[in-house]
Amino acid sequence: MSDGNESSRGKRRFRSGHERCATCGRATRLTFHHLIPRKLHRRKFFRRHYDRDTLNAGIRICRSCHVAIHRRFDEMTLGKSFNQLEDLQTDDSLARHFAWASRQKC
Numbered sequence: 001m002s003d004g005n006e007s008s009r010g011k012r013r014f015r016s017g018h019e020r021c022a023t024c025g026r027a028t029r030l031t032f033h034h035l036i037p038r039k040l041h042r043r044k045f046f047r048r049h050y051d052r053d054t055l056n057a058g059i060r061i062c063r064s065c066h067v068a069i070h071r072r073f074d075e076m077t078l079g080k081s082f083n084q085l086e087d088l089q090t091d092d093s094l095a096r097h098f099a100w101a102s103r104q105k106c
Helices: 044-049 063-072 075-081 085-090 092-102
Strands: 018-020 030-034 058-062
Touching: 030 063, 058 063, 063 092, 085 092
Parallel strands: none
Antiparallel strands: 030 058
């Protein structure tokens, strides 16, 4: 039996059902970020190189981190060069944002 702190997927939930952001670690409401933007899923390059599950893969991140990612990179760059969580975390400007966001109130 669950103690009420876990979602149906087994992820740790915080304050009124909030989960931790995959990039900054804050416990807040999250959005789903497709690692390969949906706009690119119909393009031949992506259909040839990635299966459906990989195209639909994503991470749960806070709104602040989501906006920062999309302000920093266009969809094609995200799809080709930043399609893994580790790739996003290693970018210097995004790492600075994630560090800043981790210190903000939820």
